[in-house]
Amino acid sequence: GENVEQHPSTLSVQEGDSAVIKCTYSDSASNYFPWYKQELGKRPQLIIDIRSNVGEKKDQRIAVTLNKTAKHFSLHITETQPEDSAVYFCAASRPLNSGYALNFGKGTSLLVTP
């Protein structure tokens, strides 16, 4: 099956700095890579996603890059703000049977200090 590794497990940055979270996956058939943000006590929320035919995608202060050859993808948050503090999960989706399977990394707890 798919194995998704996520690093670091915790990350502390100062407000205004950039934050980078990296993930690797094992199954070359994986074709869709979403990122979720989960604030304490709340549901995971999809913040950005990328498909395997795209190398980079940006949405305001967040961006995701994908290197299919190396099987890794990264989340970049620029100009961080205290409200960016949350746990971030990466995931990789691969075709399975007539549907698909989404496997998550273990999460990165991001703390943005004022």
Next chain:
Amino acid sequence: KAGVTQTPRYLIKTRGQQVTLSCSPISGHRSVSWYQQTPGQGLQFLFEYFSETQRNKGNFPGRFSGRQFSNSRSEMNVSTLELGDSALYLCASSLGAGNNGQPQHFGDGTRLSIL
């Protein structure tokens, strides 16, 4: 559009009992996936339903089962509860057709505590 709705939000059970959790997907979404979230293991895939059929299943024992109704609402059942089943159970819905990954939208989850 209403989001994914899960009921109940909280449940307290004792070992050996069984429990049923419910999930109503976003209108028009036909796929419902269930996940178990714990501090140690993160988000683990339980199973996925599409058009009332289980398409995929994760590595959980047979005590965990589910079903999906014709209106795409889904239920998950856990029998013979164990202490280790204490977790947040999340469901997520997506449009679902085909085997290319699609955005999944999560509900608030059901917090299950086993005493």
